[in-house]
Amino acid sequence: MKLQRKNRVRALAVGALAVSGALALSACGSDDTTGGPGASSAKTSNIKCDGKGKLLASGSSAQKNAMDVWVQNYSGACKDTEINYQPTGSGAGITTFLQGQTAFAGSDSALKPEEVAKSKKICKGGEAINLPMLGGPIAVGYNVPGVDDLVLDAETLGKIFDSKITNWNDPAIKKLNPGAKLPDLKIQAFHRSDDSGTTDNFTKYLKGAAPKAWPHEPAKTWEGKGGQAASGSSGVSSQVKQTSGAISYFELSYATAGKIDTAKLNTGAQKPVDATVENASKAISEAKQVGKGEDLALDLNYKTKAEGAYPITLVTYEIACDKGNKAETLPATKSFLTYLASEDGQATLKEQGYAPLPTEIADKVRKAVSSLS
Template structure:
């Protein structure tokens, strides 16, 4: 089923101004950069948090993609619910899922939904139930470039694929010129940069290429970069640094790392090319399909979206929790915290902090599911 576009006004009510740009980074060995901030306390917002019977220590681990958002949420939540301590390690999606299936944490964060083997493993620790995916944070992956004299650049999926597969080698190539008839494209070598480390950013970027132009991107995809050629850099910060200092460079990174850099507008077939933005990412998520069964809310992002303003190269981070069989000593705090971060106030801080709020239709289902956790 197609999900409706979110109501931006509703999600921005009670928004928290967070100091600094919070970096949405990918799972695994992704870094969170130096732009993070945990935000200033907002008394009115904190007062809206329902602590319920929450108490004690809550351990969690997983995607570094949401680490800065979690930190800001924890600050608000624990300011109101001072009987609770929350420790989110942010050691990567893989580490988080492993810790969850081994019963070491109350919930985990992952920018990929649980696969069948992980669901089977979760049943060992979720007595009478299983692990489920709750989409909670979204964000755009920007494609940044460094081409002297070119302030605006439009690319489409086939052209991007050929650039990153070293099939298009010069910035004045006819395929790029056709998309940018008014640009003065130089006779300059293209220097494509990709991640050297295994990365959810790479996984989602290549999923976009596989979905939209399979004839030009014939790799299986995954967290490890597979195409030949190009140059590698560690972490999104490394890619951003190389692109910013290398004439002719282009690379993919989370939006916050592209601050102050030129960003590609993607020709999706919509009425206008779309640049990376939190609003555009939310619109793309709204065009996703729920593919999880039962209480699982795993999403299939429509990378082929042509919705106006929807930015297609987008990732979603899930909170993974037992639908049944949660530990009695952590269940109240888990439900209270998840209820807060899925609330209008919790989601409201994301848009101004470099993250994409989850659309209304989806987050409403998340809230209902959290209420039924046992």
């Protein structure tokens, strides 16, 4: 049963993201330093190389596994350009970008107004914009001996991560899983130690869907009580894999690569919802565009009760200046981001467990990238 479930998750992760509606740019990063799936077999002959030298970027670790493949493919085609992307986390990536140290930043939540204002100092004559590049679910991974089919809901998750539910045989968990043999085992809840867009999106879900169980305001910095911390998506997923009784949140690609069990969500729909790319796309399709002009920021619906819609989702964005980019890095920046948003670049995401952009959004991103100056 466990193997069949894993295979189903892998198969669904290959599904394309059928998102109706526009994506909005957001900036928050997830971080991690261990790779997932290896190099892609995607075409690289269509990559148009431009610029020379080293292109520095940092931020979201949520996109780290995808970025590894993108960088490898691009570097293989464009020998004169070296791409150096550091998965330091959304918060750190945005900070570094706003200090003018990188050409672009990766983030899993939209830039705040004050961050856009700060960006005008480095984007001479312009400001930072959000360019969506991939989407997908934030999985709730767990390690509970004897349990490979677990159902949780927003209220229970809120209490678990705020240290109000501390044992796996708690009545609230039993009620959601009447047929499961839940052990008398302490819950080891892991959260991100770094400023993270994944944390921001996860806590937005908890606050939006269960405000009484999660009284804290959503943020990139962890605000919950208790628990244990680890750095990056790779850090928390590794802790879940090796710690009996552990639970945490991270991108589906890490669960897939690490063969970690993921919880289904009771959203109020008729059936609990799996963390899959297909189910995340149904939730993302309900998002509203809040960005203006070339800014494509999304307001995600964390309260959806639609059948088959998995509400703990994120969209990862590349943050760049619309105007005022450094002359020495602009050509390579445009060339690399153009590849990421291209059909070939997006095609690599499926095998990594990410959701590619829908065509209408990818077209908007390509247009925005081409206008960078």
